[in-house]
Amino acid sequence: MYGRKPVLEALGDASLVVDKVILADTARGQAAAEILQAAKAAGVAVQRASAHRVKVLAGNGKQDQGVLADVVAPRMSTLAAALAGKRPPSRVLLLDGITTPANVGMILRTATAAGLDGVIVPRRGVAALDPMVVKASAGVAFRAPVLRCGTAREAAEMLVEAGYGLFALGASARSSVFDIELPQRAAFVLGAETAGVGDEVGELVTEWVSIPMPGDVESLNVSAAAAVLSFELVRRGTAR
CATH class of the missing domain: 3.40.1280.10 (SPOUT methyltransferase, trefoil knot domain)
Incomplete structure (x- = not known):
């Protein structure tokens, strides 16, 4: 899952288990702070990576907004x-x-x-x-x-x-x-x-x-x- 709003929603959804959040090392400001705070509240680890690495993992460089999350799929x-x-x-x-x-x-x-x-x-x-x-x-x-x-x-x-x-x-x-x-x-x-x-x-x-x-x-x-x-x-x- 990528993008600031979707990741924040996933972190706030008690029915989902988020394994980790990956945040671009260029991500700063209020948006990044909100994600870090939400991850901390949910007990989810945050990893920093280059902006290029985040784009590669997301597969959509135009919309990842410098953040993605790995979410567990319980029915898989x-x-x-x-x-x-x-x-x-x-x-x-x-x-x-x-x-x-x-x-x-x-x-x-x-x-x-x-x-x-x-x-x-x-x-x-x-x-x-x-x-x-x-x-x-x-x-x-x-x-x-x-x-x-x-x-x-x-x-x-x-x-x-x-x-x-x-x-x-x-x-x-x-x-x-x-x-x-x-x-x-x-x-x-x-x-x-x-x-x-x-x-x-x-x-x-x-x-x-x-x-x-x-x-x-x-x-x-x-x-x-x-x-x-x-x-x-x-x-x-x-x-x-």
């Missing part, structure tokens, strides 16, 4: 651990090739709001869970049920082996997301912004589904499609 786990647990997730999203941080962040916010059991965010081929994703999620990324694995293909194989139905969103699919019958455990693949679901994952898909669009529009933004899907699961009462 590995996909392997979730599948091996006593109560494996029943409804999950799998991100495949989504590289725009804003889309990943908005999907995390939507899925969390809808009460889905997990969003699988592979370490490779998908936007990193960095401050830009956190900002796009409006901070919800810290509370999102994020499940990690190496690649989307690896996740798809693990899900199929565990008995999940694997449904992929595709604009040309004949089956409607509103009509399909779902098994007890189902995973929904959301593909890249332009290329869609990749072939490596596509060959493992149980069924392709689409969102009916009577209007003259070819497709929805992937985060909008995720919202439609997530709240269709809420409507069915099967989000969890």
